[in-house]
Amino acid sequence: MSEYVAIAIIVGWLALTAGVGALMSYRYRKAGAEAWFVAGRKYGILILWLSLGANIYSAYTFLGLPGYTVKYGAKVLAILLYGQLSYIFAFLITPKLWEVAKERGYVTISDFFEDRYGSKALGALTAVIGAIFSAVYIVLQIKGIGIILDAAAYGMLDPLTAKVIAFALVAAFTVVGGMMSVAMINALQGAIMLVAIWGIGALVPIMHYGSWGGAFQALATARPELLTLSEEGALLSATILLASSLGFWMWPNRIHGVFVAKDSRTVRKNAVALSIFQISQIPIIMAGVTAAAMFYSGKLSLPDSDYALMNVVKATFPPWVVGILGAGAVAAAISTAAALLHSSGSLVARNAFQRVFRPESGEKALVAVARAVTAVIAVIALYIALTSPEIIVSLLLTGYAGVTQFFPGVVLGLWWKKANKKAVLAGLIVGTLVAAATRMNAVIPNPLPIGPSQIVLVKDFMGIYGGFWGLIFNFPIAVIGSLIAGREKKRRRRKR
Numbered sequence: 001m002s003e004y005v006a007i008a009i010i011v012g013w014l015a016l017t018a019g020v021g022a023l024m025s026y027r028y029r030k031a032g033a034e035a036w037f038v039a040g041r042k043y044g045i046l047i048l049w050l051s052l053g054a055n056i057y058s059a060y061t062f063l064g065l066p067g068y069t070v071k072y073g074a075k076v077l078a079i080l081l082y083g084q085l086s087y088i089f090a091f092l093i094t095p096k097l098w099e100v101a102k103e104r105g106y107v108t109i110s111d112f113f114e115d116r117y118g119s120k121a122l123g124a125l126t127a128v129i130g131a132i133f134s135a136v137y138i139v140l141q142i143k144g145i146g147i148i149l150d151a152a153a154y155g156m157l158d159p160l161t162a163k164v165i166a167f168a169l170v171a172a173f174t175v176v177g178g179m180m181s182v183a184m185i186n187a188l189q190g191a192i193m194l195v196a197i198w199g200i201g202a203l204v205p206i207m208h209y210g211s212w213g214g215a216f217q218a219l220a221t222a223r224p225e226l227l228t229l230s231e232e233g234a235l236l237s238a239t240i241l242l243a244s245s246l247g248f249w250m251w252p253n254r255i256h257g258v259f260v261a262k263d264s265r266t267v268r269k270n271a272v273a274l275s276i277f278q279i280s281q282i283p284i285i286m287a288g289v290t291a292a293a294m295f296y297s298g299k300l301s302l303p304d305s306d307y308a309l310m311n312v313v314k315a316t317f318p319p320w321v322v323g324i325l326g327a328g329a330v331a332a333a334i335s336t337a338a339a340l341l342h343s344s345g346s347l348v349a350r351n352a353f354q355r356v357f358r359p360e361s362g363e364k365a366l367v368a369v370a371r372a373v374t375a376v377i378a379v380i381a382l383y384i385a386l387t388s389p390e391i392i393v394s395l396l397l398t399g400y401a402g403v404t405q406f407f408p409g410v411v412l413g414l415w416w417k418k419a420n421k422k423a424v425l426a427g428l429i430v431g432t433l434v435a436a437a438t439r440m441n442a443v444i445p446n447p448l449p450i451g452p453s454q455i456v457l458v459k460d461f462m463g464i465y466g467g468f469w470g471l472i473f474n475f476p477i478a479v480i481g482s483l484i485a486g487r488e489k490k491r492r493r494r495k496r
Contacts, residue, residue, distance in 0.1 A: 006152040009323025010330055013192065053277040056254060056336070057193060061281060062329035063144050066288030066312075067305035070295060073219075073226025076285055078237035078244075083278040085241065086248030090271035094249060095264040096414055102264075108343070109255040109406065110351035116413040117421035120355045125425065126406060127351035129432055130252040131344040131373075133402030135381050137251070138344075140399075141337035142385035143306075145330055151310035152326035154319075164382065194280060196328025200313060200321060202283035205290040207316050212286050218293035226292060236460060239468035240397065247404025247467060253336070253343035287312055345374030401439055401467035405431040408471070408478045416482075423481025431474025439466035 069076045106112050114123025149157055205215035220227055261267045291308035294300035313325050349370035405428055412419035438461035460466050
């Protein structure tokens with residue numbers, strides 16, 4: 001009977017989350033567009049910090065990072081470090097973006113592109129790109145929920161059913177309640193995430209090897225090559241570090257989360273406070289180091305690398321502790337999925353449907369379309385999650401490669417008056433296509449004794465991250481194109 005304890009704790013937490021979501025959904029069921037999209041821009045530092053923390057740190061934190069550590073070892077440092085670097089950019093960029101959004105009434109990142117560059121086409125394109133790559137991130141969360149519930153149920157729960165029920169729950173509250181529901185759910189999820197990470201993850205290496213250093217020594221004995229970087233691995237890690245830190249705040253759901261703040265000072269404080277969540281990835285990676293040392297020395301069984309954290313915790317603690325960790329991990333996945341669904345529906349409804357096809361539509365029609373699009377994206381993401389074989393971190397990096405291409409347009413638009421809409425549009429199109437093309441899928445024999453005999457590997461062209469390739473083309477096109485357009489404009493004025 002003790003095996004039921006873990007899943008009961010997770011279900012209990014989901015019920016509490018559902019209750020909060022239902023309450024917020026009911027209270028704001030008739031709210032206008034600004035309440036649905038950005039929660040009336042009223043939240044202070046505590047709710048903003050917990051909500052954005054849960055929004056950002058998702059299933060990849062609990063499952064992807066330990067799993068990536070088991071498979072690739074030291075390469076995981078790039079994923080750890082780019083988040084810390086990103087908060088420097090957050091401190092510089094997000095307060096300015098909030099101020100412009102407040103002044104101009106923006107509720108999505110695509111509003112910025114449309115208004116700043118005077119182009120509905122650019123706004124619609126960024127909305128579609130944002131929704132597509134956000135769907136990849138949503139898939140990651142669904143897969144994560146399935147893995148967590150499967151592991152926590154000790155084989156007694158059908159993972160397919162678990163994925164459908166858990167994700168249908170969050171989709172329903174997102175569709176009905178909008179940002180009011182999402183922000184409050186995420187605040188709860190952020191709190192339990194921190195408890196699970198520091199109260200459980202940090203203890204795993206100590207319980208097995210006496211200290212964090214002992215876990216590294218054990219891994220050095222079992223698989224020493226995982227503690228070093230090859231030349232190719234160093235290049236890939238460096239380009240992931242740079243490109244993803246620039247793209248970190250280009251995710252539509254994260255910008256959406258910033259817009260709910262009550263003022264720019266709160267946004268600036270939050271950029272500093274959120275680094276606590278990033279530091280919290282360290283104990284999770286250490287749990288991954290422990291799982292790797294145990295797996296390669298024959299002390300731990302893993303059906304797939306993404307099960308690393310859940311299985312090492314099951315091998316360390318009683319079921320009730322597994323339940324608390326599972327609740328934190330499910331919280332991470334659901335909170336991010338809710339924010340992604342909300343932002344995707346907002347982007348398509350406001351910046352594609354309303355701006356391009358139905359400019360005369362009112363608030364009720366806009367919210368209705370946003371809810372419908374949110375539901376459709378949820379169903380599509382669920383289908384892909386059930387059929388896609390890619391590992392969690394691979395999905396994350398594919399999403400980053402796409403949304404990072406927003407960075408040139410945002411930065412140039414905020415600080416360079418000469419930035420030209422056609423140049424930015426061309427840079428965005430080329431950058432996105434290059435980013436997608438340089439992250440190539442290849443079916444190869446599985447080199448590790450984990451998972452199926454063959455795996456789908458995303459191999460970046462020449463060992464350079466696809467998102468970085470996109471920026472190599474995107475930035476020069478946007479800058480040079482804007483300079484050319486400026487000279488052409490001056491030339492026409494002289495002729496007059």
